[in-house]
Amino acid sequence: MGNGARWGRAWVAAGLVMLGLVALPGGPAGAQAGPRAGTQAGAQAGTQAGTQAGVRNVAPATQPVTLRILSVECASACDATGIEAAGMGPPDFYAILSIGSESKTTPVVPDKAQVFIPEGWTLTTQVSTSLPSVDLAVRIMDEDPDTDPNGDDLADASRRSGDSAARFTLDLVDGSLSGDLTDPTGCTTGGGDGHPVQVCYDIRPYTFEDSDGDSFTDYAEHRGLDFNDDGTIDLHLEQWADPRRRDLFVEIDWMAGLAPQSGVLAAVEQVFSNAPITNPATGGQGLALHLLPDEQLPYGETLRFDDTRDPGPADDFDDLKSGRSDQTCAHGGEDGHFGTPADRTSPECDRILLFKRLHFRYGIFINGLTPPTVPGPAGTPVPNTISGRAELDDRGGNDFVVSLGRLGAAVDLGRFGGRAKAEQATLLHELGHTFGLGHGGRTDNGTADRINCKPNYLSVMNYPLQFATVATLPAGEHLDPNRPLDFQRLNNVQTLNEAALDETALPGVSGAGTRRIIWGGNGAGRWFHAPANGRINWKVDFLPNGDLKLEPSVAVDLNHLTMFSECDVPSAGQQLVSNPDWDRLVYNFTNSPYFSDGVHGPAPEEIDAEDLQRLAAADLNVAKSVDKGDARPGDELTYKITTGNAGPSTATTVAITDTPPTGQDITRTLADLPAGRRAEESVTYTVPCTVTDGQVLTNRVTVTGRDSSGRPEPEWLLGDNAATAATTAHIPGMSVAVEGTAAAGAGETLTYTVTYRNTGSAPATGVVVTLDAPADVSPRTLRQEVGTVAAGATGTARFAVRTSLLTGGGTAVTVRASAAYGGAGGCVYPAASATATSTVTEQPPGRDPRPPALWLLHTGQVPAELLARVQATDTRFDGADGSAPDGLLSVAEVRRVLTLPVTPPALLRAELLAIYLNLGERRINASTRIESLTATKLGTANVAAAARHGQATLELPASPGNLLRYTTAQTLLASINLNLSTRY
Known part of the structure; x- marks a missing residue:
């Protein structure tokens, strides 16, 4: 077995260990993938998406093979007792090098010692990639004088008998060597015939050689990968790979009806192709990003992209990517979509998908994300229209989604450059997260910079620059007209200290050239822009003559942009650093904690329909104040209503509706409000007697309007379209308690103490305390005029009555005490009352009445x-x-x-x-x-x-x-x- 075969199997085993697997299932062999199985991916993509990525790299017709002699050493005597004749001295060596049909005779190295290192003994030739292997041969010659009738001597570089040449075969699929040499940097030693020499070689490419440093071997980029060493390519990288530039692979799938628009993938690939990156080994410029359109997936209204996996089928990202159980490969059924259909039916499916998991990022174009709704204004649910999600870690990530279906249904993407440009921007943005870029790029210490909306960070990762909006929004919108589809490529942009900004400096943001700088302004409800190469009036204030007021040190919360939900948070005093992105990308995602399937981590928030609507809408707001926080009946309350427009569009058909605590609504129509303008109105209200003590009198006002194009303000911007002002009402309240004689004989005195208290928070006026007794009690009614009782004050009134002598023993006598009162504004309130009961007792009679x-x-x-x-x-x-x-x-x-x-x-x-x-x-x-x-x-x-x-x-x-x-x-x-x- 050659070194290449051993390497291939060792590599797969290492990958399995890294993934936590102990063995690969063998399974029945599937249909043979064929020599070009990988090319089926494009066909699966369909007519539209199959051509997205533009013109792909064509598999190279040849690949270079280099044979270099590192050293030659005589294995026996190098003098007259050896290869040379008596008296001839050390040998004069040269070599005849052969690669296939190409040969080269090297220069002679005269009279060298036992061991020498030749220079220029190298042969490089281009070998057709259609050949499975090529033969190499090396002959070491000793040059003799022309007078030597035997001619030059041939040293023995092989142990084979009958052939002194070292011969070996280079496998052009996996780089393995066979024959006399099995190590590309090894040596051969003669011993079969003649005078032996040891020759050491350098044969390139090596089995593991990766000239462009992208973790794909040169053999893989020229030939593809043969995982089982059967001579058939199992994974064809060569149809995309660029051996001179770093290759980055991303598989793209999409839900039905949501295929990337024509040209989207090619545009993003071109961004990487233009990257300011030079491969030091090859001189190749840019990066070779391969966005590989693969297949259409079933449509779903929303999809979950987080660490929670729902029990239903195909309802989360990991269902679609990896499937369930062990069913991604066709051995046990097919329900995952990572890899091409040909990959998943190949006998080498497990090895192919393992390789891709280690090298391929994966993204899906979907309709929307779970949860289907998110809290809107005042907690009202609104559709979740977030534009995408991606794994973000300091060590990168490998999974992402582009979710523009719901966003496109909620927003006219034509106002933001159209659907295709929105897809380009979002795709590049989410890819940036997987390469370790935060919304503020990447810091010097290798962490993702999550500070968003930095005016000096000129990257598509920055919210204000993600979508191409200038060309389609009304004139006057404060955006960057020269915004390219790109990451930050400038490397000398100055840091902005929000606590001490120099408005007199030239240029305002060094290195940004003719770009425009966009900033907030302490959350003023609008944004501003200025040329990057001029002085910038960060405070946007003016001198009396109308000129901009430029100061050497001002404090402005530059990235407090209320148009974007993630930037609508005060963050004054930050150091806003702008680093270049391209030289900081994290290519290898296998060290990320989110590399494992099913683990995505806390993904960053992304732009949604609310953000885009804010970019183009009139954003009305209203505030309300009242001149009295506390009032009594009869008081007049004056409310001040301030209506503003946070823009950026002029607000038209503006109307406010004031709803008092009681009574009819008041509606007023206002003049058009340009962005940043305000209008004031006032209304009055008289506190009625019907209020209760402590009642909060809430006056509510709402504002409605449209933008300059006649579109109503979107629902998610209505959270500040209503305001209230509250006044607490104060009125008196009275409580009464009465206590009296518990028992007395008929005709005897019953005394009662009435305790009254003003339980309200305003004075009680005209207070009269009354005691009413039943029949046979004298007097029947007693009154005591108290007058004014302060809030919280307490008083007593005492009364005495007698029962009739005709009242029988055991009779219950119940009296009622009451307190009548009024208050401010001439109000009269129901009297408070309480009762007390006494019992008439009876003693035995004397039995001696007198006439x-x-x-x-x-x-x-x-x-x-x-x-x-x-x-x-x-x-x-x-x-x-x-x-x-x-x-x-x-x-x-x-x-x-x-x-x-x-x-x-x-x-x-x-x-x-x-x-x-x-x-x-x-x-x-x-x-x-x-x-x-x-x-x-x-x-x-x-x-x-x-x-x-x-x-x-x-x-x-x-x-x-x-x-x-x-x-x-x-x-x-x-x-x-x-x-x-x-x-x-």
Whole structure:
């Protein structure tokens, strides 16, 4: 087995170990791939995408083969005892070199020592790549004088008998050698015939030689790869590879209906072909990027591209690339799409795909990415329109997607150079991430620079320069008209210190030439541009005469660009470094942590429809303020409304609608707003009495409009189209609590304490506290005027009442306390109230009631408390002595009622008063039972009932018709006072 075969199998085994595999499945042999199996990839791509990459490299017709002699050494004596005749001295060697049919006789090296290193003993010739191998031969000759009849001597360089020439065969497929030499830098030593010599050789290309340093051997780039050493090429790299330039391979698949537009792949390949890269070994310029269109995949609305793998089929990137289980190769079924269909059906499928996994990046043109929706303004879901995703690590990546289907449905890509240019830019951008470039390029320490929107970073990796927009956007848009489809190639662009920018320096950004510099400006809602080779007024401010104001040190947050979601974050004071991209690309992605299938890492955010709409839309915004943060009913609130346009387009048909806390909307039409302009309006609102304390009165305003082309503002820019201003309303509130005597006898005093508190945050005015008592309680209503109660203040009011002596024991007496109040603006609020309940108690009666005459004799002993109890029960006796009623019962008034009554009404009044006096001194109780014919006839079963019958009788006129009733009532009460009808 030749060295080439050993190398091929050792290489595959090493690759398997690196991938974590222990063995390759043998499986049944599939259909023979044939000598040009790789060329089927283009055919699979279809009419449109099959020609995307432009004119491919044509497989070389020849390849160079070099045979060089490194040294020659006599293996025996190099004098008259050896190859030379006696007295002739050291030999004069030369060589005859042969490669195929081409031969060369080298110069003579005279009289050398035992070992010598010849110069110029080299033969290089072009050998047809159609040949599987070529024969090489070396003869070492000793030049003798012309007088020597035997001519020049032939040294023995071979151990074979009968042939002194060293002969070997070079396998032109894998570089292995057979014959006398099996190592391209080895030696042969004679021993078969004659005088032996050892000859050491350098035969190129070596088996592992990689002249352009792209990790593909020269043999692979000339001939392709024969993995099983059967003489048939299993993977044809030679149809694309360029032996003089670094080759970079990317397989491109696409969903149905989403094939790359014509010329897209060729345009991106041309970018790499023009790269400022020189191969030091070959002198070849640029890089040979091969975007290989392969096959169409099933359509899906969205596709997942992250480290999560969904259970369904073909719903994530890894399903489409690698399939599931061990089914990528046709041995067990086919459901992955990495590699060509011919690769996956080849008997050498495992080896082919392993090789491609180590060297080929893989990308898919898809419709959209999962999740299908993302949070929009105010959290409202909107379609996910992100333009692409790629693996990004400091050590590169190998997988990416271009997802312009949903974006193209949401945005008119014609305004951004068209679909093809959008695909070119996005493809180059995502490829850049796999080569280790961040949105700010790559730093000196070898890490991806993730600072986006740097004005001095002139690369398609930079958001403002990704899409070609200048030619199609309205005039005046601040973009770079000379933006090429390229990475950063300038290597002397100055660093920008945002904290100290020199506006007087010339040029503004050194090395950027005639390009235009684009920057934000502390998030001012617009962007600016200026020629890179002139002074730049970063602050965009002016002198009184209108000239730009240039200062030696200003601070501007240059990359705070509100048009792009990833740059719409303040980042003042950064050092914005601009490094060239091309000499920092990471070619080998196998060291990346995302190299393994199914691992993609946290991909960077990318431009989506929202970003592109911001580039071309009128971006209206509105702000609102109010003159009072706190107010009371009757206050007038004045709202200031400021409408602005963050641009870049002029806003037309601008209208604001103000919605007050209550009442009808107010709509006003504004004049057109150019980018960066503002307009102010004001409205008023009077706080009503109906507000509640602490209520937030929210006044809302919304703004609508269109851009200069008449298109409405896109949905995802509406997040700042509404604003609110809030005022907190303050009104009084009142709480009431009442506590009183828990229990007392009939006629005794019940006292109540009413506690009131202003629970609101504004003063309560006109506060009146009232106590309302039920029937048989005197007085029935009590009032106390409090006036104004401050917010949070507390006060008390005290009230006293007496129950009627006719109230039976166990009766519950419930009083209601209330506080009426008002507030600012003449507002009146519902009164607060509370209740308290007392219980009337009853003690055993003395059982010794007195008649009126006896009470008359004892009037001097009647205490004031007893008089008060009678007055609380019945006020008819107040003023009986002819005095003016004053609410108090006196002894004189009692005597007058009890003195010599002769008329029926007077007799009844005297008996009724005596009943009250007996009740007040607890001689009898209201519930004391009575029994008599009169009581039975009148249905009065107790003292209280009899007294009430007497009260009702006294309300009747003292007419002859009522004489009987008066007499009967007087008799009923007299039997009680005489203790005749009472039953204890």
